[in-house]
Amino acid sequence: MTTTLTGRPAAPGAALALAFALADAPGADQPLPESRQGDVDTEVARLDAALATAGEQLTALAERVAESAGEEEAEIFEAHAEFAEDPELRDQAVEAIGGGLSAERAIVVAFGAFRELLAASASEYLAARAEDLDDVRDRVVALLQGRSVEVEAPTVRSVVLARELTPSRTASLPRELIAALVTETGSPTSHAAILARSLGIPAVVACEGVLAAVETAGDGVEVVVDGRSGEVVIAPDDHLRAEVADRIDAEAARREALGELRDEPGQTGDGHRVELAANLGDPGDLEAAIAAGAEGSGLVRTEFLFQDRTDEPSVDDQVGFYLEVLRAFPGQRVVFRTMDIGADKPLAFVARDPEENPALGLRGIRLHLARPELFRDQLRALVRAHRAAADEDAGRLAVMFPLVAVPSELLAARTLLAAAAEDEGVSLDGVEVGVMVEVPSAAVGARRFAEHVDFLSIGTNDLLQYLFAVDRLNGAVADLADVCDPVALGLIGRVIADGHAGGAWVGICGEAASDPVVAAALVGLGADELSMTRVAIPEVKDVLRSLELERCQRAVHIAMEEGADGREVRALLEEHLGLG
Numbered sequence: 001m002t003t004t005l006t007g008r009p010a011a012p013g014a015a016l017a018l019a020f021a022l023a024d025a026p027g028a029d030q031p032l033p034e035s036r037q038g039d040v041d042t043e044v045a046r047l048d049a050a051l052a053t054a055g056e057q058l059t060a061l062a063e064r065v066a067e068s069a070g071e072e073e074a075e076i077f078e079a080h081a082e083f084a085e086d087p088e089l090r091d092q093a094v095e096a097i098g099g100g101l102s103a104e105r106a107i108v109v110a111f112g113a114f115r116e117l118l119a120a121s122a123s124e125y126l127a128a129r130a131e132d133l134d135d136v137r138d139r140v141v142a143l144l145q146g147r148s149v150e151v152e153a154p155t156v157r158s159v160v161l162a163r164e165l166t167p168s169r170t171a172s173l174p175r176e177l178i179a180a181l182v183t184e185t186g187s188p189t190s191h192a193a194i195l196a197r198s199l200g201i202p203a204v205v206a207c208e209g210v211l212a213a214v215e216t217a218g219d220g221v222e223v224v225v226d227g228r229s230g231e232v233v234i235a236p237d238d239h240l241r242a243e244v245a246d247r248i249d250a251e252a253a254r255r256e257a258l259g260e261l262r263d264e265p266g267q268t269g270d271g272h273r274v275e276l277a278a279n280l281g282d283p284g285d286l287e288a289a290i291a292a293g294a295e296g297s298g299l300v301r302t303e304f305l306f307q308d309r310t311d312e313p314s315v316d317d318q319v320g321f322y323l324e325v326l327r328a329f330p331g332q333r334v335v336f337r338t339m340d341i342g343a344d345k346p347l348a349f350v351a352r353d354p355e356e357n358p359a360l361g362l363r364g365i366r367l368h369l370a371r372p373e374l375f376r377d378q379l380r381a382l383v384r385a386h387r388a389a390a391d392e393d394a395g396r397l398a399v400m401f402p403l404v405a406v407p408s409e410l411l412a413a414r415t416l417l418a419a420a421a422e423d424e425g426v427s428l429d430g431v432e433v434g435v436m437v438e439v440p441s442a443a444v445g446a447r448r449f450a451e452h453v454d455f456l457s458i459g460t461n462d463l464l465q466y467l468f469a470v471d472r473l474n475g476a477v478a479d480l481a482d483v484c485d486p487v488a489l490g491l492i493g494r495v496i497a498d499g500h501a502g503g504a505w506v507g508i509c510g511e512a513a514s515d516p517v518v519a520a521a522l523v524g525l526g527a528d529e530l531s532m533t534r535v536a537i538p539e540v541k542d543v544l545r546s547l548e549l550e551r552c553q554r555a556v557h558i559a560m561e562e563g564a565d566g567r568e569v570r571a572l573l574e575e576h577l578g579l580g
Contacts, residue, residue: 002235003217007182007207008479009230010193012539013251015180015202016244019214019223019234020158022151022169030145033102044094047103050143054084054136057149058168065171065195066284075281075304076132076167076195083136089114104144111137135166153177159223161210165192175199180225182207182232198535202227210234258538262293266530266541268523272549275333275529276541279509283321286328289534293541296332296395298457298531299509300325302378303341312374318381322397323388329395335457335509335531337436338378338413340364340402364403369412379420387426398432400457405441407448414452436509437495438462446495450502457531458495460510464488482566483512484521489560489569493525500526507531516543517573521559524552547577 036043062077083089089110096106115133142149151172154160157179162169164185170192181196186205196203202225213234214221224233224244233240266276278294280286281301289297305313305321326334341363368375379399386397401413414433421428437443438459446456460483464470467488470481482488492508499506507529512518514536520543522530532540555576563569573579 007204010188011196011203013202015225017179020154022162032104270548277531292537322385326389326395334395335398383426404435447498450504456499460512484566484569496526521556524556
């Protein structure tokens with residue numbers, strides 16, 4: 001009997017293959033010994049061996065992921081390895097062992113203390129880090145218990161179904177045997193979902209009941225997965241099987257055709273220009289972004305230069321990275337976001353007081369102004385890179401300030417930028433300055449900001465969370481943070497209109513721009529630039545080139561007027577854009 005379930009779409013594409021139910025890790029429910037059986041030194045030696053092995057395994061996994069999915073995705077596991085090697089975490093576990101606990105229980109206690117701090121925050125970044133801690137903790141515990149951390153894998157190409165998938169389990173699965181991924185829990189913003197998108201694997205998350213349905217259907221059952229709609233069909237009939245097989249063939253042919261658009265500009269079918277840029281995290285992303293046809297970068301995240309260090313990076317260290325990115329995009333705009341760090345992304349070399357709600361605390365531009373010496377060094381590095389780039393056929397520098405809430409913060413930052421340029425003897429001619437619109441006050445007050453900048457860039461990830469008071473990694477409320485909600489689209493449209501009225505161009509640099517349907521809606525609202533994950537660029541480029549600007553405008557305004565919520569708005573967008 002055919003059973004149809006619906007989850008949350010997490011990675012696009014269609015799949016038809018045998019079901020493979022991935023069991024929880026063997027022995028994962030094995031009870032942990034509470035008290036240590038031997039002396040402290042013996043138990044600490046066991047702990048150190050497990051932590052060292054976990055670090056080695058995660059470093060090796062990062063290298064594998066770098067080859068298959070890219071450097072940005074590999075950073076997930078580099079961070080995991082750093083968790084395993086964290087001396088403070090080890091010290092807490094050693095202290096617990098000294099108090100009589102077993103190494104297994106001690107490591108759970110140590111990770112739990114870290115996790116509690118992170119999970120208490122409404123910040124998506126911190127919530128993701130909490131999930132990462134769980135993944136590393138479980139690996140260390142398995143090693144202490146002598147259990148294998150290897151993931152059971154299918155022997156034939158299959159749709160892999162699981163209650164949940166951690167990043168390490170996802171990355172350990174053989175790519176060539178994975179037709180699609182379906183989980184009963186999770187979020188489209190989880191690291192497992194991000195990996196699936198980077199690897200080109202269709203995925204659906206939060207599909208409750210799928211494991212029971214597959215078990216009821218019996219061995220050898222086939223499953224259809226639609227990573228765009230979130231639909232999962234167990235035991236499809238012959239008609240659906242043939243339909244999906246044709247769609248898979250068509251998608252393969254389309255991927256090949258998309259490669260031919262690499263050097264074509266981003267624009268609608270009637271020639272309305274829309275820059276399609278890439279979001280970048282480190283130099284390892286450059287080659288793939290260029291190959292995807294990125295027109296510069298609308299968001300270069302610079303915080304990786306500052307994190308995971310015990311001292312501040314030198315100005316020269318920073319210049320090297322900035323210039324490398326500028327050289328990769330000759331003649332194109334490159335937007336560097338100044339370090340978006342602070343209480344929710346702490347730095348080892350910046351002392352700070354504990355905060356009850358780090359997501360609303362000293363981060364972004366607030367930290368810039370609280371620690372101006374750190375900010376000045378970054379600005380000096382950026383203007384030095386601009387001077388060097390101006391002497392070459394390199395990209396055009398743009399500087400963007402994060403988490404700006406009031407105009408006075410922007411004006412203070414601009415003053416420091418001008419001072420840094422004067423100190424370096426560099427003209428700021430040709431340098432564009434902008435702000436990220438990611439808090440409601442900046443969105444509502446966009447006209448005031450636009451009068452002082454060259455551009456506004458809407459960070460939909462944070463804006464949606466602050467707008468709806470939602471942690472998008474919390475499955476109980478995640479659906480509320482929907483960019484297609486008419487309130488969200490209305491606010492984005494207002495920011496774009498107010499930005500233009502104030503003389504600024506307006507871009508989108510959040511995850512929303514990676515969705516072709518949403519991208520077309522954003523163009524209809526007047527967005528001048530869309531910056532997205534590199535893997536989304538070819539498809540977004542192709543979709544926009546198939547639509548006229550007037551059709552995008554008409555579709556988004558009809559959808560906003562007639563749709564009661566995000567689901568209805570999206571359905572209307574697909575209908576009026578012809579993208580269903």
